[in-house]
Every structure is written in structure tokens, then in C-alpha cells.
Amino acid sequence: MTLRRLADELGLSPTTVSRALAGYDDVAAATRAKVVRAxxxxxxxxxxxxxxxxxxxxxxxxxxxxxxxxxxxxxxFLQVLTAIGRxxxxxxxxxxxAAAQPGEAELKVYRRLVDARxxxxxxxxxxxxxxxxxxxxxxxxxxxIVHGRTRTKRPYxxxxxxxxxxxxxxxxxxxxxxxxxxxxxxxxxxxxxxxHRQAGWLAAHAELALPTAEFRAAEATEENGHRLARxxxxxxxxxxxxxxGTDRLAVGALRAIAQAGLVAGRDVSVIGYDDLPVASYTxxxxxxxxxxxxxxxxxxxxxxxxxxxxAKPESLCELWQGKLVVRGSDGPAPDYKTNEDVKTTHAxxxxxxxxxxxxx
Amino acid sequence: MTLRRLADELGLSPTTVSRALAGYDDVAAATRAKVVRAxxxxxxxxxxxxxxxxxxxxxxxxxxxxxxxxxxxxxxFLQVLTAIGRxxxxxxxxxxxAAAQPGEAELKVYRRLVDARxxxxxxxxxxxxxxxxxxxxxxxxxxxIVHGRTRTKRPYxxxxxxxxxxxxxxxxxxxxxxxxxxxxxxxxxxxxxxxHRQAGWLAAHAELALPTAEFRAAEATEENGHRLARxxxxxxxxxxxxxxGTDRLAVGALRAIAQAGLVAGRDVSVIGYDDLPVASYTxxxxxxxxxxxxxxxxxxxxxxxxxxxxAKPESLCELWQGKLVVRGSDGPAPDYKTNEDVKTTHAxxxxxxxxxxxxx
DNA sequence: ACCTATATCCAAAACGATTTGGACGTCAAG
DNA sequence: CTTGACGTCCAAATCGTTTTGGATATAGGT
Numbered sequence: 066m067t068l069r070r071l072a073d074e075l076g077l078s079p080t081t082v083s084r085a086l087a088g089y090d091d092v093a094a095a096t097r098a099k100v101v102r103a104x105x106x107x108x109x110x111x112x113x114x115x116x117x118x119x120x121x122x123x124x125x126x127x128x129x130x131x132x133x134x135x136x137x138x139x140x141x142f143l144q145v146l147t148a149i150g151r152x153x154x155x156x157x158x159x160x161x162x163a164a165a166q167p168g169e170a171e172l173k174v175y176r177r178l179v180d181a182r183x184x185x186x187x188x189x190x191x192x193x194x195x196x197x198x199x200x201x202x203x204x205x206x207x208x209x210i211v212h213g214r215t216r217t218k219r220p221y222x223x224x225x226x227x228x229x230x231x232x233x234x235x236x237x238x239x240x241x242x243x244x245x246x247x248x249x250x251x252x253x254x255x256x257x258x259x260x261h262r263q264a265g266w267l268a269a270h271a272e273l274a275l276p277t278a279e280f281r282a283a284e285a286t287e288e289n290g291h292r293l294a295r296x297x298x299x300x301x302x303x304x305x306x307x308x309x310g311t312d313r314l315a316v317g318a319l320r321a322i323a324q325a326g327l328v329a330g331r332d333v334s335v336i337g338y339d340d341l342p343v344a345s346y347t348x349x350x351x352x353x354x355x356x357x358x359x360x361x362x363x364x365x366x367x368x369x370x371x372x373x374x375x376a377k378p379e380s381l382c383e384l385w386q387g388k389l390v391v392r393g394s395d396g397p398a399p400d401y402k403t404n405e406d407v408k409t410t411h412a413x414x415x416x417x418x419x420x421x422x423x424x425x
Numbered sequence: 426m427t428l429r430r431l432a433d434e435l436g437l438s439p440t441t442v443s444r445a446l447a448g449y450d451d452v453a454a455a456t457r458a459k460v461v462r463a464x465x466x467x468x469x470x471x472x473x474x475x476x477x478x479x480x481x482x483x484x485x486x487x488x489x490x491x492x493x494x495x496x497x498x499x500x501x502f503l504q505v506l507t508a509i510g511r512x513x514x515x516x517x518x519x520x521x522x523a524a525a526q527p528g529e530a531e532l533k534v535y536r537r538l539v540d541a542r543x544x545x546x547x548x549x550x551x552x553x554x555x556x557x558x559x560x561x562x563x564x565x566x567x568x569x570i571v572h573g574r575t576r577t578k579r580p581y582x583x584x585x586x587x588x589x590x591x592x593x594x595x596x597x598x599x600x601x602x603x604x605x606x607x608x609x610x611x612x613x614x615x616x617x618x619x620x621h622r623q624a625g626w627l628a629a630h631a632e633l634a635l636p637t638a639e640f641r642a643a644e645a646t647e648e649n650g651h652r653l654a655r656x657x658x659x660x661x662x663x664x665x666x667x668x669x670g671t672d673r674l675a676v677g678a679l680r681a682i683a684q685a686g687l688v689a690g691r692d693v694s695v696i697g698y699d700d701l702p703v704a705s706y707t708x709x710x711x712x713x714x715x716x717x718x719x720x721x722x723x724x725x726x727x728x729x730x731x732x733x734x735x736a737k738p739e740s741l742c743e744l745w746q747g748k749l750v751v752r753g754s755d756g757p758a759p760d761y762k763t764n765e766d767v768k769t770t771h772a773x774x775x776x777x778x779x780x781x782x783x784x785x
Numbered sequence: 786a787c788c789t790a791t792a793t794c795c796a797a798a799a800c801g802a803t804t805t806g807g808a809c810g811t812c813a814a815g
Numbered sequence: 816c817t818t819g820a821c822g823t824c825c826a827a828a829t830c831g832t833t834t835t836g837g838a839t840a841t842a843g844g845t
């Protein structure tokens with residue numbers, strides 16, 4: 066069913082039918098009603114390609130997911146995506162999701178989407194500290210919103226959650242509970258979010274003049290969280306608290322703690338970030354930083370729509386605060402104890418603990 | 426940069442440039458090389474709307490995510506989506522993701538996508554037993570692949586994992602370990618996958634002539650798994666094994682077990698389904714059914730491409746087998762014990778257990 | 786009755802790619 | 816030399832919508 070056929074059916078011109086459906090006021094109310102009814106009855110839906118061709122706008126917005134495993138398979142990202150899709154649908158936009166390996170291929174996908182005008186705007190997820198994607202979009206003067214932040218002098222629109230404040234607060238909280246060795250297990254710091262969380266942790270250390278603490282980074286998977294926590298707990302003087310850059314890392318850390326025969330929340334405190342659904346159901350339940358994912362997704366769309374409407378990118382920058390959700394995985398610092406002490410007491414129980422240098 | 430401008434630049438006709446880039450063999454090799462080089466240099470990318478308009482094909486494939494929270498926020502689904510996107514990109518297709526509440530709105534989205542020719546084909550996720558979306562696509566004779574199965578006489582293309590076999594096997598395994606009361610905590614059975622898993626559990630019961638067992642269903646969230654497991658453990662004669670329709674339910678169940686002062690894998694066995702990343706890092710690690718998500722995503726795309734190439738839907742049906750990954754959450758059945766026994770023994774320990782009728 | 790303003794409708798052009806149906810040379814075979 | 820085949824290129828039509836710039840009719844004011 067095309068516009069022409071619908072027009073013939075009604076004995077009207079395509080022009081009038083088009084304008085009736087688009088809601089112009091140079092169409093009599095009675096005519097419009099007839100047109101709308103007929104369109105409904107005959108199931109007329111304007112051909113998207115033709116409309117987009119004529120108007121030069123695709124009514125679609127793009128998001129590129131890094132195709133690497135272990136990156137974006139965070140449940141929260143699907144939630145953000147769903148929120149974006151839903152809010153976009155309300156505004157009569159579709160969501161185009163492309164998958165690409167970070168690097169060369171990723172940029173090529175951006176080029177294709179933008180230069181082919183497949184989308185009217187982009188949402189850039191998981192910004193990096195130095196982000197060629199953002200530079201590309203700025204060069205093209207293409208509308209885009211960044212979820213997160215990046216390092217650039219040129220203005221751009223972004224929405225981010227204040228990971229610096231969240232991890233500074235979390236660190237201060239742990240310190241107030243008596244912890245002196247608060248290790249950080251983080252995602253690689255070329256991700257801006259990881260960089261900020263680390264900076265917050267460092268800032269708290271500086272404020273309290275705490276001694277330098279241990280720091281490890283790897284892609285945010287449970288496996289890496291497990292491995293890095295195991296390494297940290299095997300140190301001669303292990304940390305009493307593990308601040309984890311994401312909940313997935315924290316979940317791995319919790320398991321490492323249990324396997325070391327320790328109790329999270331008592332022997333070792335753990336704080337995560339994301340408040341994944343699983344965080345309420347770990348043993349003990351995870352203290353973590355909650356972010357309003359759904360609202361963030363919706364806000365990203367609203368900012369992009371504002372950009373479409375002519376808003377300046379530099380006027381669209383928002384920093385939201387996360388919220389610490391206290392559950393059972395953190396608590397007061399235990400008595401000062403090194404692994405050498407532990408080894409001595411538990412020696413005959415055959416503890417399998419990574420042997421460290423035994424000098425002194 | 427348009428085709429015309431590129432043609433003028435080269436002193437060729439748009440026809441020749443178009444055919445050179447499309448790889449037709451009525452263009453001299455030398456000419457083609459020149460054209461390709463110039464296109465590269467000037468950054469020419471064909472306008473997607475114009476090309477789609479002319480050819481009548483959009484080179485996009487649609488997936489509709491139910492926008493309800495607690496449904497699709499399974500990490501595995503993002504992995505499937507990523508795999509679909511990546512494989513689609515290899516074939517020069519884009520992925521259009523729409524979000525809609527199941528029901529009326531969902532069907533409207535399908536109608537818009539299909540009738541506006543916004544996509545060339547659809548992938549239907551999480552099939553339901555009676556699925557109006559599938560009926561709609563069949564009516565329209567529109568190319569689509571179903572991830573899962575549905576109940577219909579008309580042929581359609583699908584890829585599914587054999588949940589019946591997986592849960593039959595899991596139940597037999599538990600029974601072989603001495604379990605006699607194997608409860609099922611499942612997703613609602615209007616989801617075909619849940620229906621099949623339940624059927625497998627029932628089949629094993631029938632084969633072994635086990636007494637009828639407890640069965641509970643709710644949306645597959647940790648919270649529901651937790652609640653339902655708590656209820657089941659509070660029965661006068663509680664089950665010794667919990668078969669969980671998804672890992673998210675299982676994660677909730679594990680917590681309920683721990684909170685009841687029991688040990689999963691010893692007092693109560695738990696088996697899940699999905700092999701989420703978290704399954705290796707619960708305490709104890711979860712015995713569960715692994716599915717090849719990434720391969721499934723890729724296969725879905727390949728089937729859809731086959732459909733585009735003219736294959737008959739009835740020739741594109743595949744049932745894959747899941748694989749039981751044995752970890753620590755299941756084990757031999759404990760000695761027969763009712764909650765009344767427990768109550769008697771632990772009475773003075775002040776166990777908070779939901780009191781049941783105390784007749785007999 | 787005439788003019789103007791307003792309400793309603795429409796013909797035709799335009800968007801940028803692909804494809805159809807040749808045109809024009811060149812070369813080999815007859 | 817003629818003919819047919821082939822290799823290479825192109826003019827023009829086409830897809831379905833939106834928009835521009837009127838056309839026509841009606842009503843109201845003088």
C-alpha cells in the first residue's frame with residue numbers, strides 16, 4: 066500500500082493525504098479524519114526508505130557495541146539499551162545497534178553509519194580517555210551524546226555518573242571503619258569511568274594521608290576479579306578491604322575471599338560498583354554503588370533530541386551522583402594481621418596459600 | 426559526496442561508477458580501480474536511504490526486545506545480540522533493535538518495522554507458546570527466524586536448544602544421586618523455553634515413577650528465585666533438590682538456602698540453566714546447563730541469510746543440545762528429613778522457619 | 786458587486802541511488 | 816570487406832515520499 070494508492074482510493078491527491086497524515090493544518094478536519102481512517106483500515110505505513118530519502122533524515126539513532134567478549138555483557142548495559150530504545154520509540158526514532166571490535170573496525174562502522182546517513186545521531190557508550198570515535202564525530206559535526214566523558218578541548222554533550230565522588234566516598238567510608246590497606250581492583254584505566262573511580266580512591270588516600278595501597282586492573286570480568294583478589298590476599302601484608310571497579314569484579318573477589326577461608330564483610334570488606342541484580346544475592350550481599358541506569362538511558366535520548374532541536378553541545382553536560390547501597394560485604398576492619406601470622410596459626414590445617422617470600 | 430559528484434570528478438557517468446563499485450563485470454578493470462580509488466579518497470559512501478529506496482531492501486534486520494524490566498536483562502541476551510550484530514555486519518546488514526512492552530504495543534512495533542520495510546527480516550527472541558508475533562510474520566510472508574519454538578501448524582524457521590532433554594537429564598542425574606523430592610522453580614510456562622524445561626522435568630519423573638513434586642513459576646529474576654526457594658524450603662516436607670529454570674532463579678535460590686542455614690550442594694542440591702558468567706563464582710559454584718550463545722546468534726543470522734537467498738523455512742529448523750556443566754551446587758541426597766524433625770532438633774536455636782500445619 | 790483574506794486542495798519537482806536497454810568501438814571469424 | 820560477438824560505457828527511467836508554490840472556492844467586509 067503506497068501513498069498514491071491510498072490517495073486514489075480516497076479520491077484525493079497524494080499531497081493532501083501526506084499532509085493530512087503529517088498533521089498540517091491546511092487540511093480540513095473532516096478530510097483528515099477520513100484519511101486517517103482509511104490509512105488505518107488499509108494498513109498504510111509510509112515507506113521508511115522513501116521518506117528518509119526525501120527528508121534526508123533516517124529517524125534512527127546508532128549505538129556501537131564493542132563486540133569483544135567480556136566487555137559489554139554487563140546486564141546493566143542491556144537495561145540502558147532498552148531504556149534508550151523505549152524512549153527513542155516514543156519520539157518515533159529507531160535504534161540501530163552495530164557491533165564492532167574496538168579499534169580500526171569500530172571507527173569504520175562509525176564512518177559507514179554517519180556518511181551513509183543511516184542514522185541521525187549517535188550515542189557513544191563507554192567513553193575512553195582518548196577517544197577517536199568522539200574526535201571523528203566532532204570533525205563531522207555530527208550530533209552525538211557521550212555516555213561517560215573523554216579528554217578533549219572541543220565541546221561535546223555528555224552524561225556521566227560521578228565515579229570519582231562515589232569511590233572517594235567509598236574509600237572514606239572504609240577508612241572510617243578502620244581500614245588502612247584498601248586495595249583497588251579496577252577495569253583498565255583507558256576507560257574513562259575506571260580512571261575516575263581510581264582518581265576518587267587516590268583522592269581519599271591523599272586526604273587521609275593513608276599509605277599507598279595496592280592497585281590491580283584488568284577487563285571487568287568475574288574471572289579477573291577472582292584472580293586479582295586471590296593475588297592480593299596472598300600478599301605478605303594483604304589488604305583488609307577490596308574496592309572493586311565493577312560488581313562483576315566484586316563477585317569474583319567475593320569468591321576468592323571465600324576460597325581463602327575468609328569471610329567477606331568480616332575479615333575482608335568489599336565494595337563494588339553498578340548494583341547489578343546479582344549484588345543483592347551474593348553471600349554476603351554486596352555493598353555497592355547504584356546508578357539510575359534506566360533514567361540515564363532516557364536522559365541520553367532526551368539530550369540527543371535536544372541536540373536535534375538545535376541545542377549547543379556545551380549546554381548539554383550532566384554529572385549525576387551514584388548512591389552507595391550498604392549491604393553486608395563491608396564492615397569494621399579486623400585486627401591487624403599478616404599472612405605470616407595466619408600461616409603460623411593455620412599451618413597444620415594445610416592451607417593452600419600462595420607462598421610469599423618469608424624473610425624476617 | 427554523492428554518486429553524481431563522484432562521477433563528474435572522474436569524468437564518468439553515474440551508471441559506470443555505480444556498477445564499478447557494485448562489482449559488475451561490464452566495467453573495465455582499470456576503470457574500476459580508478460573509481461574505487463577515488464571513492465576511497467573522497468570518502469564516498471552511498472546514501473543508505475536512496476539505495477534502500479531504489480532497491481526496496483533496507484539491508485537491516487530487526488530484533489524486538491520486550492521493554493519490561495526483569496525480562497531481558499539477562500547478560501546472555503546481550504551476548505547473543507552482539508553475536509548477531511557482528512555476523513550481520515559481515516554480511517553488510519545492520520541490526521535494528523526496537524523496544525516494546527509485550528502485548529499490543531509489541532505487535533504494533535512489528536507492524537511498523539515490517540510494513541514500513543524498515544527491515545528485510547526479523548529475528549524473534551524468546552518465543553512464546555502462542556505467539557502472535559510469529560502469526561503476524563507468517564501472515565505477511567515476511568522472512569524471520571525464531572530463537573526458540575512456538576505452537577503452530579504453519580512452518581517457520583527456528584533454532585532452539587533442547588531444554589526438554591537438558592532438564593530430563595538433570596532430573597535423572599539428581600534422582601541417581603538419591604534425590605526423591607526434586608522441586609522445579611521455573612519461568613512462567615507461556616515462554617516456550619520454560620514449558621520445555623518443565624516437560625523434561627516431568628518426563629523424568631514419569632520414567633522413574635517418582636511421586637509428584639513441587640513446582641513454582643515466576644519471572645526469571647533473582648528475587649523470585651529467592652522467594653520461591655524460601656517458600657519451598659519452608660514446606661513441612663521440603664525438597665532436597667531445586668531445579669531452576671534459569672541461573673538467575675538459581676542465584677536467588679542459593680541465597681535462600683544459605684539464609685536458611687543450609688549448605689547448597691550438601692543439604693540441598695541446585696541445578697540452573699544458562700551458565701551465566703556469575704555461575705562459576707557463586708558459593709558454591711553453580712551446576713548448570715551451558716548453551717553456545719555466541720554460536721546460536723551467528724547461526725540465527727546465517728539462517729536468515731539463507732531465507733533471503735530463497736531457502737524454505739521448513740528446511741531451516743535446528744535443535745541443539747545444551748551441556749551440563751557440573752560444579753559444586755549439587756550432590757548426593759541428604760538423609761530423609763522433614764522440617765518437623767529439624768524444628769524439634771533446632772527448636773531451642775530459635776530457627777525462624779515459616780510454620781506449616783502441624784497435624785500428624 | 787467587488788475585493789481581500791482565508792480555507793482547502795493539488796501538480797510537479799526533488800531527493801540519490803540502481804537498473805534497463807541500448808550505443809559505440811574493436812576484433813575475430815567468415 | 817562484412818558480420819557477429821564482445822567489451823565498455825551511458826542516458827533515462829524509476830522507486831514513494833515530502834514540499835514548494837500556486838489554484839480554486841468560499842466567506843466577509845465595503
